[in-house]
Amino acid sequence: MARTRPRVAIVGAGPAGAFAAACLLRARGDAEIDLFERLPTPWGLLRAGVAPDHQEIKRLQDAFDRTLKRGCRLFANVEVGVDVSHSELMRHYTAVIYATGAQTDKSLGIPGEDLLGSWAATEFVAWYNGHPDYRELQFDLSAQRAVVIGNGNVAADVTRMLTLSDAELKRTDMAGHALEALRESAIREVIVLGRRGPAQAAFTSAELRELGHLDGVDVRVESGEIELDGVSQQWLDEEGTFTARKNVELLREFAGRQARRDARRRIELRFLCSPVKIRGAGRVEAIDVRRNEIVRADDGSLRARALDDEPETIECGLVLRSVGYRAVPLPHVPFDERHFVLPNERGRVLTPEGQPLRGVYAVGWIKRGPTGILGTNKRDAEETVSSLVEDLHAAALTQPAAPDREQIDALLAERKPDVVSAEGWRAIDGDELARGRRKQRPRVKLASRSELLAAAAGSRSAAGSMDSAIT
Amino acid sequence: MSYVIVGSCIKDDACIEVCPVDCIHPKVGAPDFETAEQLYIDPQVCIDCDACVEACPVDAIFADFELPEKYGYALELNGQFFDERSTAERTAA
Numbered sequence: 116m117a118r119t120r121p122r123v124a125i126v127g128a129g130p131a132g133a134f135a136a137a138c139l140l141r142a143r144g145d146a147e148i149d150l151f152e153r154l155p156t157p158w159g160l161l162r163a164g165v166a167p168d169h170q171e172i173k174r175l176q177d178a179f180d181r182t183l184k185r186g187c188r189l190f191a192n193v194e195v196g197v198d199v200s201h202s203e204l205m206r207h208y209t210a211v212i213y214a215t216g217a218q219t220d221k222s223l224g225i226p227g228e229d230l231l232g233s234w235a236a237t238e239f240v241a242w243y244n245g246h247p248d249y250r251e252l253q254f255d256l257s258a259q260r261a262v263v264i265g266n267g268n269v270a271a272d273v274t275r276m277l278t279l280s281d282a283e284l285k286r287t288d289m290a291g292h293a294l295e296a297l298r299e300s301a302i303r304e305v306i307v308l309g310r311r312g313p314a315q316a317a318f319t320s321a322e323l324r325e326l327g328h329l330d331g332v333d334v335r336v337e338s339g340e341i342e343l344d345g346v347s348q349q350w351l352d353e354e355g356t357f358t359a360r361k362n363v364e365l366l367r368e369f370a371g372r373q374a375r376r377d378a379r380r381r382i383e384l385r386f387l388c389s390p391v392k393i394r395g396a397g398r399v400e401a402i403d404v405r406r407n408e409i410v411r412a413d414d415g416s417l418r419a420r421a422l423d424d425e426p427e428t429i430e431c432g433l434v435l436r437s438v439g440y441r442a443v444p445l446p447h448v449p450f451d452e453r454h455f456v457l458p459n460e461r462g463r464v465l466t467p468e469g470q471p472l473r474g475v476y477a478v479g480w481i482k483r484g485p486t487g488i489l490g491t492n493k494r495d496a497e498e499t500v501s502s503l504v505e506d507l508h509a510a511a512l513t514q515p516a517a518p519d520r521e522q523i524d525a526l527l528a529e530r531k532p533d534v535v536s537a538e539g540w541r542a543i544d545g546d547e548l549a550r551g552r553r554k555q556r557p558r559v560k561l562a563s564r565s566e567l568l569a570a571a572a573g574s575r576s577a578a579g580s581m582d583s584a585i586t
Numbered sequence: 587m588s589y590v591i592v593g594s595c596i597k598d599d600a601c602i603e604v605c606p607v608d609c610i611h612p613k614v615g616a617p618d619f620e621t622a623e624q625l626y627i628d629p630q631v632c633i634d635c636d637a638c639v640e641a642c643p644v645d646a647i648f649a650d651f652e653l654p655e656k657y658g659y660a661l662e663l664n665g666q667f668f669d670e671r672s673t674a675e676r677t678a679a
Contacts, residue, residue: 493598
């Protein structure tokens with residue numbers, strides 16, 4: 116009898132992959148779904164991106180974990196393109212959905228960017244969130260002033276992590292190595308630089324509001340900074356979003372506050388200035404910034420244009436650049452080098468000639484670019500999954516050459532004996548939560564591959580050895 | 587009373603799907619959906635049925651009388667969103 120159950124591999128177990136799996140289970144209950152993940156743990160930026168003090172958002176993990184209980188299998192610690200190739204996946208699955216995200220950061224393209232002490236904010240984020248590939252990074256926090264470049268939520272997150280007290284950080288699931296380093300931090304002031312003005316800041320008002328309500332932290336906005344130029348005021352009145360108006364309101368409120376002399380730390384938000392050079396002999400000592408003005412571009416968007424003023428030099432010992440994520444090409448899959456996404460139409464990956472590449476799909480940041488928030492991936496997944504379901508319905512997909520589960524299992528057993536299954540992930544999760552309970556923290560993360568794999572392996576041993584894995 | 591959505595909303599639309607009176611906005615496809623940082627509950631329409639609270643995967647919805655202090659701003663914010671929206675609609679009309 117012809118085999119009819121579609122077999123789908125999802126590459127990347129971040130939020131986009133997780134929403135795609137859940138959505139596909141709803142749309143095609145008969146689908147056999149295998150979720151591949153490069154790291155030993157699933158859920159991508161929910162675990163390694165979302166700020167550790169936003170534990171309420173991390174609850175989304177429960178919804179994702181439920182997908183694993185409903186028949187979707189997890190193959191974590193397996194890197195597609197390294198441990199198993201794209202063409203091998205195509206031999207074993209009816210369809211492959213790429214959900215690999217945007218794994219690198221955009222650069223500023225200014226001199227001194229690579230000096231010691233100048234980091235992508237995403238590196239700092241991955242480090243404090245216990246991403247195993249980043250735990251060895253050494254952030255020098257011995258200077259009094261840090262500069263954060265960028266005005267989005269990642270910039271807000273790193274600013275909070277640099278200014279929260281040790282007691283507050285201990286209540287989060289921040290990785291132990293980061294907690295220790297930040298405890299000794301000498302940083303007293305964080306200057307956050309926005310290229311454009313207050314009306315264009317990309318913070319959500321929720322994140323901006325948080326910056327203004329940190330215990331013992333003074334937030335400063337110079338009153339001159341919040342006087343909107345004519346172009347911005349007109350934009351705000353006529354086209355401004357609810358969030359943009361709230362942000363301007365909040366910034367005005369911050370600007371009206373009295374300086375607090377008893378503050379432990381200080382955050383200064385500055386607008387309309389772009390970094391032009393990072394200075395230092397061997398390591399960051401200062402950053403030069405130049406004033407901008409807002410102009411309306413031909414396409415109607417509001418852009419920052421550099422003024423002719425002399426740059427100002429701000430002394431600092433740490434620079435975190437937070438100007439956006441960028442996707443990297445995947446082996447043997449088309450890539451749009453201009454937009455840094457897989458070329459696709461409604462999630463169907465396209466060949467360079469613009470034809471659908473049979474059986475290959477994309478979802479999340481690798482599909483649409485690094486935009487939106489967690490829930491955006493749900494709609495994105497619905498679109499991709501509906502394309503896939505249409506193609507299945509139209510019998511437009513090829514039966515895989517090796518369609519039995521046992522065949523991919525055998526291949527992985529040979530290539531990756533330490534693959535982490537859903538059961539392995541539950542063991543890691545249980546171990547981390549148990550460690551957290553002992554320390555009255557939400558979770559104590561295992562932050563190295565070896566610890567994670569050991570905890571996962573505990574699930575494979577007899578029940579008796581579980582106890583030793585937990586301690 | 588009314589239910590209130592706070593800033594930890596991730597725009598999962600599970601609440602919209604279960605709301606019996608359609609009081610959670612912006613909805614998928616609305617012009618302001620993509621730019622909205624969160625969803626909001628219209629306090630004039632909400633019937634306090636609790637369905638959205640159950641549906642929210644990140645517990646971002648509270649009854650107004652149980653709103654944690656750190657989210658105190660959210661009650662006014664939810665109402666304001668609809669005030670501004672109706673003004674915008676009147677202006678556009």
